[in-house]
Amino acid sequence: AQKITQTQPGMFVQEKEAVTLDCTYDTSDQSYGLFWYKQPSSGEMIFLIYQGSYDEQNATEGRYSLNFQKARKSANLVISASQLGDSAMYFCAMTWGSWGKLQFGAGTQVVVTP
Amino acid sequence: SQTIHQWPATLVQPVGSPLSLECTVEGTSNPNLYWYRQAAGRGLQLLFYSVGIGQISSEVPQNLSASRPQDRQFILSSKKLLLSDSGFYLCACLGHRNTEAFFGQGTRLTVV
Numbered sequence: 459a460q461k462i463t464q465t466q467p468g469m470f471v472q473e474k475e476a477v478t479l480d481c482t483y484d485t486s487d488q489s490y491g492l493f494w495y496k497q498p499s500s501g502e503m504i505f506l507i508y509q510g511s512y513d514e515q516n517a518t519e520g521r522y523s524l525n526f527q528k529a530r531k532s533a534n535l536v537i538s539a540s541q542l543g544d545s546a547m548y549f550c551a552m553t554w555g556s557w558g559k560l561q562f563g564a565g566t567q568v569v570v571t572p
Numbered sequence: 573s574q575t576i577h578q579w580p581a582t583l584v585q586p587v588g589s590p591l592s593l594e595c596t597v598e599g600t601s602n603p604n605l606y607w608y609r610q611a612a613g614r615g616l617q618l619l620f621y622s623v624g625i626g627q628i629s630s631e632v633p634q635n636l637s638a639s640r641p642q643d644r645q646f647i648l649s650s651k652k653l654l655l656s657d658s659g660f661y662l663c664a665c666l667g668h669r670n671t672e673a674f675f676g677q678g679t680r681l682t683v684v
Contacts, residue, residue, distance in 0.1 A: 491670060501610075501660055503675035510671070549616065553670065558623050559631075560606055560666060560673055564615040 461485075462552050464563035471540050471570050478525070479535040479566050481550030487511075490554035492533040494524065497547040497565075506548075509533060537568075545570045574599040578663045578676025585683055591636075591650040593679050595663030598644070604666040605646040606673075607638055609659045616662065622646060658683045 461484040471477040483492065494506040509517045509524045517524040525534040537544055550563040575598040585591060597603055604623050608616040618631045620638035628638050635654050639647045646663060663676040 493673060495673075501662075501678045501680070503662065503664075505672050505674075508671045547613075551673070553666065556623075558604060558629065559618065559621055560604070560664065561618060562608070562616040567613075 462550055462561055462563040464550055464566050466566045467564070468567040468569070471544075471568060473542060473570055473572050474539055476536060476538045477540055477568065479537070479548050479550075479568070481533045481535065481563060483531050483533065483550075483552050485531075485552070485554050487554040490552055492524070492526070493551040493553075494522070494533075494535045495549045495551065495562075496544075497549065499546070503549075507535065540570045542570050542572065544568060573672075574603065574665050574667055574674045576663055576665055576674050576676040578679060580679060581677060582680045583682070585653050585681065587655055587683055588652050591648070591653050591657070591681070593648040593661055593663075593681075595646045595648075595676055596644055597646075597665045597674075600644075600665070600668050602643060603668070605640065606664040606666075607646065607648045608662045608664065610662065611659050620648070653683045655683050657681065 463482045490511045492509045496504040507517050507519045507522045507524050509526045516526050521538045523536045547565045549565045553560045578595045606621045607619040610616050622628050622640045636650050661679045664673050666673050
């Protein structure tokens with residue numbers, strides 16, 4: 459069965475530093491999509507970045523980049539130059555095959571300190 | 573882009589009462605639709621998803637049901653709420669290019 463794993467329940471990062479959030483997935487499908495979302499304390503789900511399984515280049519969106527290592531089945535999120543407003547819960551998600559189900563990982567709580 | 577309307581934002585219901593949460597989508601047709609539940613500080617648990625009208629897949633056997641009476645309407649229901657049904661409920665829609673999922677603002681349900 460398909461599975462998304464985020465092994466870091468929480469982490470502290472200093473302002474202006476980069477942080478890497480881990481995400482591994484397990485699927486036998488060749489076609490799948492990977493997403494990262496940010497959820498601040500308000501509960502709103504904010505889309506950050508998307509990577510398709512056939513995309514050869516790593517996705518980037520501003521300060522966010524996705525380190526996609528297909529052979530290792532990992533899709534880590536890198537946030538460069540952390541800001542206080544980056545403090546939130548971060549979720550990795552995947553959809554696959556016929557693109558029906560959209561499954562989320564357990565999340566990583568990030569706290570950015572001054 | 574798609575917009576999801578989800579209401580109400582908060583709801584307090586007694587144990588044993590019925591529930592109906594509605595989600596409607598604008599800006600797309602024939603979207604994939606999802607209901608998630610989130611306990612405080614936890615991840616998103618997929619409850620139901622739908623790839624078309626009348627097509628509902630259930631992920632977790634429980635006290636809840638879902639229906640999709642129209643293309644852009646997704647309803648989460650319960651006949652009798654349990655205390656364990658409390659949580660933050662999110663409706664989502666996969667965009668037409670499948671490269672972004674759009675979320676409603678969520679409903680915070682407290683069963684008392």
